[in-house]
Amino acid sequence: MLRKLVPHPLLSLTLVFVWLALVNTFTLGNLILGIFFGIVIPMITAAYWPDRPKVGRPFKIIEYGLIVVWDIIVANIQVAMIILFKPEREIHSQWIPVPLELTSAEAITVLAGTITMTPGTVSTMLSADGGCILVHCLHSDDPDAVRDDIKSRYESRLKEIFQ
Amino acid sequence: MSFYTELLIAISLVVSGLFGVVGSYGLIKLKNTVQRLHAPTKATTLGVGGVLIASMIHFVARNGHVSVHELLISLFLFLTAPITAKFIAKAYMARNMKADQLPQSSGDYGWSVYDDPPETDANQ
Numbered sequence: 209m210l211r212k213l214v215p216h217p218l219l220s221l222t223l224v225f226v227w228l229a230l231v232n233t234f235t236l237g238n239l240i241l242g243i244f245f246g247i248v249i250p251m252i253t254a255a256y257w258p259d260r261p262k263v264g265r266p267f268k269i270i271e272y273g274l275i276v277v278w279d280i281i282v283a284n285i286q287v288a289m290i291i292l293f294k295p296e297r298e299i300h301s302q303w304i305p306v307p308l309e310l311t312s313a314e315a316i317t318v319l320a321g322t323i324t325m326t327p328g329t330v331s332t333m334l335s336a337d338g339g340c341i342l343v344h345c346l347h348s349d350d351p352d353a354v355r356d357d358i359k360s361r362y363e364s365r366l367k368e369i370f371q
Numbered sequence: 372m373s374f375y376t377e378l379l380i381a382i383s384l385v386v387s388g389l390f391g392v393v394g395s396y397g398l399i400k401l402k403n404t405v406q407r408l409h410a411p412t413k414a415t416t417l418g419v420g421g422v423l424i425a426s427m428i429h430f431v432a433r434n435g436h437v438s439v440h441e442l443l444i445s446l447f448l449f450l451t452a453p454i455t456a457k458f459i460a461k462a463y464m465a466r467n468m469k470a471d472q473l474p475q476s477s478g479d480y481g482w483s484v485y486d487d488p489p490e491t492d493a494n495q
Contacts, residue, residue: 226446229439284390284417287409291397301406307477324453325416330408331453332460335476336486342473344460346409 215254218263220246268369275361279326287328290347302345304329306355308338310363315370316341322362329354376432380425387421394418404463412456419448 214220227242228234250257263269290299310316316334320341323331328346335342348354397410423441430438461484464473470485480486 226443229443232438232440280416287397288390288393291393291400291410296400296402299401299406301403303474305474305476320457321449321453324412324456325449328409330405330412330456330460332405332457332464333483335478336480336483336488337478338488339478339480340476342476342482344405344408346406 214247214250216250216257219250219257223249263369265369268365272362272365272369275365276322276326279361283326283328287346290328294347299347300349302348302351302354304343304345304348304351304355305335306341306343306358308341308363309359310366310370311338312370313338315366319362319366323358326362329358372432376428380428380432383421383425383428387418387425389418390421391418404467405460408456408460412452416448416452420445 223246224239224242227245228238231238308316308319310319316338320331320334323329323341323343328348330344330346332342332344334340343354343358345351345354394410398407401407401410423444427438427441430436465484470481473482476482480489
């Protein structure tokens with residue numbers, strides 16, 4: 209019964225939180241309306257969520273979030289420096305294929321988003337079977353180091369979170 | 372509002388303005404399309420972030436309670452910026468690049484713009 213009513217508990221919780229954040233004032237009425245949305249929207253969109261991702265280890269998620277926020281700040285400064293002070297011909301852009309160990313679509317999506325938001329890299333596309341991601345690096349003299357960095361810093365943590 | 376909160380707000384606004392300018396300058400300076408993607412996806416994140424931090428400090432100092440709209444804005448930004456970048460990159464590659472200009476993927480299948488996915492029961 210509860211399973212049927214709330215097929216995606218995490219999605220429901222997120223919707224309740226987002227609704228409360230949108231109205232920006234916490235009242236009982238808003239909470240009830242939020243819960244209503246949290247139940248109805250997952251029901252309507254259930255067809256688009258064939259498998260529910262297994263998400264575990266809340267502390268790992270917080271740790272991952274903090275690392276990513278920190279990297280975003282560092283990335284902003286690094287990219288700003290490259291744009292401002294590096295002459296055009298000294299910017300060595302590279303395409304770097306990164307083989308993936310992640311298999312769930314949600315985990316790969318998070319990884320691709322993280323790569324785009326962090327130091328000098330943009331994820332551009334997956335290979336047709338989803339086993340490898342193509343990353344464009346704004347400036348790097350050592351593509352292997354960038355690849356290993358992505359794998360050890362983000363992918364290994366995501367593997368723990370999503371499995 | 373005390374002098375120090377105002378100073379803090381002013382600093383965040385100036386920092387965010389600087390990053391916004393650098394991001395936009397990057398669009399002019401960098402020469403190829405894929406390189407240009409880097410400027411708006413990064414330099415502007417801190418640009419927008421600075422404005423949001425300034426706004427949060429301002430409302431805490433003035434009204435005494437936290438406003439969470441700013442958190443939502445950054446959440447939506449984190450969700451949409453990578454997707455926009457990916458769309459632009461894929462469209463650019465489909466129109467202007469050939470598969471042999473890119474490094475090989477490590478698996479049996481090539482990159483998704485140029486290669487068909489493996490056949491499964493789900494997509495027949």
